[in-house]
Amino acid sequence: TPDAPPGLVSNWLHDTMRVGREIKVSGPLGKFTCFAHPAQKLLMISAGSGITPMMAMSRWIVDTGADCDIVFFHSARSPRDIIFRQELEWMSACQPKFRLAITITKSESGQPWCGFMGRLNESMLSAIAPDFMERTVYVCGSNAFMAEVKILLEHLAFPMQNYYEESFAGTKQPKQQPSPSVQNLTPAPTPAVKSTPSKPTSPPAQKLASTAVIFAKSKKEIVCDGKDSILELAEQEGIEMDSNCRSGVCGTCKQKKLAGEIKYEDDPHGLDHSDEDEGYILTCIAHPVGRVVINA
Numbered sequence: 001t002p003d004a005p006p007g008l009v010s011n012w013l014h015d016t017m018r019v020g021r022e023i024k025v026s027g028p029l030g031k032f033t034c035f036a037h038p039a040q041k042l043l044m045i046s047a048g049s050g051i052t053p054m055m056a057m058s059r060w061i062v063d064t065g066a067d068c069d070i071v072f073f074h075s076a077r078s079p080r081d082i083i084f085r086q087e088l089e090w091m092s093a094c095q096p097k098f099r100l101a102i103t104i105t106k107s108e109s110g111q112p113w114c115g116f117m118g119r120l121n122e123s124m125l126s127a128i129a130p131d132f133m134e135r136t137v138y139v140c141g142s143n144a145f146m147a148e149v150k151i152l153l154e155h156l157a158f159p160m161q162n163y164y165e166e167s168f169a170g171t172k173q174p175k176q177q178p179s180p181s182v183q184n185l186t187p188a189p190t191p192a193v194k195s196t197p198s199k200p201t202s203p204p205a206q207k208l209a210s211t212a213v214i215f216a217k218s219k220k221e222i223v224c225d226g227k228d229s230i231l232e233l234a235e236q237e238g239i240e241m242d243s244n245c246r247s248g249v250c251g252t253c254k255q256k257k258l259a260g261e262i263k264y265e266d267d268p269h270g271l272d273h274s275d276e277d278e279g280y281i282l283t284c285i286a287h288p289v290g291r292v293v294i295n296a
Contacts, residue, residue, distance in 0.1 A: 032166035047141030260292030
C-alpha cells in the first residue's frame with residue numbers, strides 16, 4: 001500500500017491476507033530481553049514503536065509480581081502518539097515500583113500536556129532516574145534515537161556493560177526475482193555419444209566464479225556480485241532459512257560458515273562471542289567476499 005510505512009510484515013498482511021487464509025507464525029525470537037540479564041533495577045528508554053519490547057518485559061514483570069524496580073521512559077511525537085498510554089498510566093498507578101515518565105517532542109493545539117518536553121538530556125535523565133548509574137538500561141527506537149541515548153550515557157560515564165539496545169528500523173525488501181547464475185552442485189549425467197577415437201587431451205580446467213555462495217546442505221551454488229546479503233540470495237532461490245529482524249539484531253538467521261570470508265553491512269549484535277568462535281554468521285547482513293560455503 002503506497003501510504004503505509006515500509007514494513008515487510010505489515011504491508012504483506014494488508015496486501016495478501018484474506019478471510020480463511022492460514023499462515024505459520026514463529027517466535028517470539030531475539031535476545032533483547034531482561035530475562036537474560038537479571039537485575040532488580042531497570043531503566044527502560046524507548047521512542048515511537050520502540051515501546052513494544054519494553055511493554056512486553058514490563059507486563060511480564062508486573063503480571064508475575066517480580067521484585068523489580070522499573071523506571072519507564074518513553075519519547076513520543078505528541079500526546080496523541082503515546083502508544084499504550086492508558087495501560088502505562090494504570091501500571092504506574094497500581095504498581096509502586098513502576099515509575100512512568102513521558103516526553104513529547106511536538107506540542108499540538110487541543111492536546112494539553114504538562115509533562116516533559118523535548119529530547120532526553122542530562123537534566124531530564126537525572127529527574128526521572130537519579131539513580132540511573134545503578135540501573136540496567138534497555139533502549140529501543142530508531143538508530144538516531146539510540147545513538148543519542150548512548151552518547152549521553154557514555155558522556156555521563158555510565159557502565160556500558162549494563163546497556164542493551166534494539167532497533168526497530170526497517171530494512172530493505174528482499175528481492176523476489178530469481179538469479180540467473182544458480183548452479184546445482186549435483187552434476188547432471190553425461191549422455192553417451194559415439195565419436196571417432198582421437199588423441200587423448202587434458203580436459204579444460206573449469207573456471208570458478210570469483211564471488212559465490214555455496215549452500216552445502218541445499219547443494220546449490222549462487223554466483224553473485226556480493227551486493228546482496230547471503231539471506232537475500234537464499235530467498236531468491238527458494239532456500240529456506242529462518243529470519244526475523246533482517247538487521248543483525250535478533251540472531252534468528254545465523255548459519256555456520258564452513259569456508260570463505262564475509263563482510264557485514266552493520267554490526268552483528270545478534271551474535272555473541274561463542275557464536276563467532278564457532279563460525280556462525282548473521283546471514284541477513286553478511287555479504288560474501290569471494291567464495292563462501294554456508295552449512296544451509
